[in-house]
Amino acid sequence: MALPKIVLFYVFTPLADPEAVKLWQRTLAERCGVTGRIIVSEQGINATVGGDIQDVKAYVRGLREYGPFKDADVKWSDGAGEDFPRLSVKVRPELVTFDAPDRITVTGNGVAGGGTHVTPREVHELVEQRGEEVVFFDGRNELEAGIGRFRGAVVPRTQTTRDFVADLDSGAYDHLKDKALVTYCTGGVRCEVLSVLLKNRGFRDVYQLDGGIVRYGEQYGDAGLWDGSLYVFDKRMHVEFSPHAQSLGRCAECGDATPRYVNCSDPQCRRLFLCCERCTQTGTRTRCPDCVPVTGN
Ligand SMILES: [Zn+2]
Numbered sequence: 001m002a003l004p005k006i007v008l009f010y011v012f013t014p015l016a017d018p019e020a021v022k023l024w025q026r027t028l029a030e031r032c033g034v035t036g037r038i039i040v041s042e043q044g045i046n047a048t049v050g051g052d053i054q055d056v057k058a059y060v061r062g063l064r065e066y067g068p069f070k071d072a073d074v075k076w077s078d079g080a081g082e083d084f085p086r087l088s089v090k091v092r093p094e095l096v097t098f099d100a101p102d103r104i105t106v107t108g109n110g111v112a113g114g115g116t117h118v119t120p121r122e123v124h125e126l127v128e129q130r131g132e133e134v135v136f137f138d139g140r141n142e143l144e145a146g147i148g149r150f151r152g153a154v155v156p157r158t159q160t161t162r163d164f165v166a167d168l169d170s171g172a173y174d175h176l177k178d179k180a181l182v183t184y185c186t187g188g189v190r191c192e193v194l195s196v197l198l199k200n201r202g203f204r205d206v207y208q209l210d211g212g213i214v215r216y217g218e219q220y221g222d223a224g225l226w227d228g229s230l231y232v233f234d235k236r237m238h239v240e241f242s243p244h245a246q247s248l249g250r251c252a253e254c255g256d257a258t259p260r261y262v263n264c265s266d267p268q269c270r271r272l273f274l275c276c277e278r279c280t281q282t283g284t285r286t287r288c289p290d291c292v293p294v295t296g297n
């Protein structure tokens with residue numbers, strides 16, 4: 001592959017016939033020779049697609065030919081060709097699985113009643129103006145937040161996006177109702193829903209980071225309010241914004257900083273846990289701390 005690229009995008013727009021859009025997307029992706037993961041729903045489209053730059057460009061051109069997707073905010077990043085071994089195009093009840101399809105209303109202008117979109121620069125301005133009143137709220141799960149997050153961010157107790165509704169409804173974050181809450185996630189899509197859930201819960205001052213961590217990283221890297229590594233859902237598993245990025249993850253065995261999640265070697269478990277390169281290579285730890293508790297040190 002000459003120059004492998006990955007694109008990330010979503011469009012919230014009502015789709016009357018998601019099955020038809022799915023078929024068209026599959027044909028388009030196959031014709032262009034790109035792979036990745038495309039989710040279509042009555043709420044719109046959410047996708048991560050990769051391939052050679054020329055093929056990805058052709059795919060994006062094809063995507064934009066369809067009226068509702070013509071203004072799609074497409075985020076480009078570098079990626080290795082083997083990051084997405086195959087193409088998956090699926091119809092789902094929701095673009096992101098909060099198990100709350102009825103809690104949001106999608107119109108031709110996107111999700112109704114969400115947080116105010118702010119650019120990375122505007123987030124910095126907000127923090128400069130309002131200081132401690134601004135609280136970052138991580139829209140991802142604990143595993144993702146475990147290796148990198150915004151400074152001082154609240155990380156909800158979630159294993160998957162499905163856990164958000166119950167966690168918010170538990171009232172665990174109600175003490176933050178008067179703060180300026182800035183939600184963020186990888187590319188922004190989860191915040192479109194999460195910010196509505198927060199507002200419906202009575203949070204008044206809610207913002208969502210436009211383009212997510214991906215776009216923030218492009219502009220500020222590690223030189224702003226972000227610390228650590230970004231968890232990604234392909235074979236890379238994590239990316240860093242600079243060579244001197246310090247991951248916030250800690251090896252389960254030796255405690256060294258590491259962004260490396262590996263699967264527990266117990267076939268009944270297979271849970272992801274943090275293990276540094278050295279401890280993996282020496283074989284000191286192959287099973288997760290739940291299967292084999294950490295001893296000593
Ligand atoms: Zn280690």
Ligand SMILES: [Zn+2]
Nearest residue numbers: 264269288291
């Ligand atoms: Zn295990």
